[in-house]
Amino acid sequence: MAVTVARSVLLSELLSRAAGRTVHLVDRERLAAECRRSDQPLYTAYRDVHRRQVTNVANPPTTWRGDRVHYAGGLLPTGEPVRSVGHWNPPGQIEVFQVLAGRVVILVARPDEPDHLSIAEYREGEMCVVPLNAFHLTYSPWQDSVVYNIYSSGGGWPPPDHTRKYDGEAAPPHTLIFTAGQARAEQATVTPEPAQVDRVPLTADGLDLPARLPSLLVDASDEQLRELAATFNTAPAVDRA
Ligand SMILES: [Fe+2]
Secondary structure (H helix, E strand, C coil), rough: CCCCEEEEEEHHHHHHHHHHHCCCCCCCHHHHHHHHCCCCCEEEEEEEEEEEEEECCCCEEEEEEEEEEEEECCCCCCCEEEECCEEECCCCCCCEEEEEEEEEEEEEEECCCCCCCEEEEEECCEEEEECCCCCEEEECCCCCCEEEEECCCCCEEECCHHHHHHHCCCCCCEHHHHHEEEEEHCCEECCCCEEEEECCCCCCCCEEEEEEEHHHHHCCCHHHHHHHHHHHCCCCCCCCC
16 A cells, blocks of 8 residues: 655755756746745645556566645746756656646656757646656646646666655756746747747547546556556657657
């Protein structure tokens, strides 16, 4: 049975990770000064809301986990939206997000495609299928939002300590800025501007997923989860967008 662990992340933690150069922020010095005056909560993550282990014939078992993250909404003093830390998924890991409440923008950078960036908006009920091995980061510019995600073990994942997933390679040099007072994804600018910015959601077309993602790790059979993994491995999401 999964043991859910809740942890809140403050702006000061995001800043400390940016100092380690694995996170890029809009005007880090100004944001640090603002934070010294007043720190603020960004999100609370509930890890291991669901957990399943699925046996495989020729390979080690696959561990599936489900997390739920409650984001504050709005903009940081620099114009960057409230956000997650962001990280590169480990090789072979499958990950799907679904917005349970609110509205977010998920930034996805694809491996080996530095000039291509996805910054699509996802509303309640919509899913984001992360391409294999990609970087992803969630923004909550508008209001409080709740996002659930499933992910599979892969490449030594999951580590025993959740915070270690942020200790990998440096983030791609992309951040979003929203025009003051007009927090709309269409008006986001990207610094530096990559050659190709894709605003089309990375949908779950072709995947056998339930309408409500949190039910998957509760109701799906082992065979259904094996088939889901096989679909990813034979038709990576990077080709499905
Ligand atoms: Fe991830």
